[in-house]
Amino acid sequence: MAVSKKFSSRAIEDAYSGGCRHFGENYVQEFAEKHAELPQLAGAHFHLIGHLQSNKSRLAARLFQTVQTIDSPKLMKRLDAAGEEQGTRVEVMLEVKLAEEQSKTGCAPADVPQLIATATECSNVVLTGLMTIPPWSEDPEQSRPYFRQLAGLARQCGLKQLSMGMSNDLEAAIEEGATYIRVGTALFGQRQRPKPKTSAVSL
Numbered sequence: 691m692a693v694s695k696k697f698s699s700r701a702i703e704d705a706y707s708g709g710c711r712h713f714g715e716n717y718v719q720e721f722a723e724k725h726a727e728l729p730q731l732a733g734a735h736f737h738l739i740g741h742l743q744s745n746k747s748r749l750a751a752r753l754f755q756t757v758q759t760i761d762s763p764k765l766m767k768r769l770d771a772a773g774e775e776q777g778t779r780v781e782v783m784l785e786v787k788l789a790e791e792q793s794k795t796g797c798a799p800a801d802v803p804q805l806i807a808t809a810t811e812c813s814n815v816v817l818t819g820l821m822t823i824p825p826w827s828e829d830p831e832q833s834r835p836y837f838r839q840l841a842g843l844a845r846q847c848g849l850k851q852l853s854m855g856m857s858n859d860l861e862a863a864i865e866e867g868a869t870y871i872r873v874g875t876a877l878f879g880q881r882q883r884p885k886p887k888t889s890a891v892s893l
């Protein structure tokens with residue numbers, strides 16, 4: 691999957707022309723703006739890979755074919771309700787947090803069975819798999835145990851899709867069974883950092 695966050699709608703079109711059909715975006719609002727600029731791209735599939743705020747559920751259900759970052763029953767039900775309202779079905783994946791990192795979203799592995807049960811009550815979401823973001827490391831081998839753990843969990847739960855691996859650790863992810871790798875930098879180059887604020891008066 692081509693992760694096009696912080697790149698323009700033009701970059702998405704170019705990647706589409708080059709054969710990409712799966713795209714990952716992190717922010718609902720940012721993608722809404724790009725989506726409005728895009729022509730019809732037949733067969734393109736857009737995945738939300740950033741955290742979903744529940745007040746953006748309706749917009750997300752309209753813009754994305756897959757939301758990979760469901761981590762609570764409440765969020766799944768919100769998305770289900772949004773799908774119901776709009777007559778859309780959204781594919782979802784559960785974001786699982788495998789390491790203790792304060793700043794990260796994602797459910798605990800122990801929460802997965804309950805989320806699977808919730809999905810069976812939701813007729814407008816289709817649960818297909820698991821997603822994870824391991825703690826960042828220079829060394830891709832540091833990610834491997836997390837990938838292996840996610841693959842084991844998915845197998846246990848009978849879920850087929852595994853979204854894991856980014857530019858720096860995608861090979862290890864593929865070796866451990868990834869069905870989606872999420873590649874940004876390696877395809878599009880470095881993302882722009884936020885610009886430092888400039889003063890209103892330039893001298």
Ligand SMILES: *Cc1c(COP(=O)(O)O)cnc(C)c1O
Pocket residue numbers: 693695716739740823856857858872873874875876
């Ligand atoms: C930005 C992002 C990626 C892509 O990361 P790269 O290192 O640029 O390949 C993948 N997954 C998630 C969840 C991201 O936020």
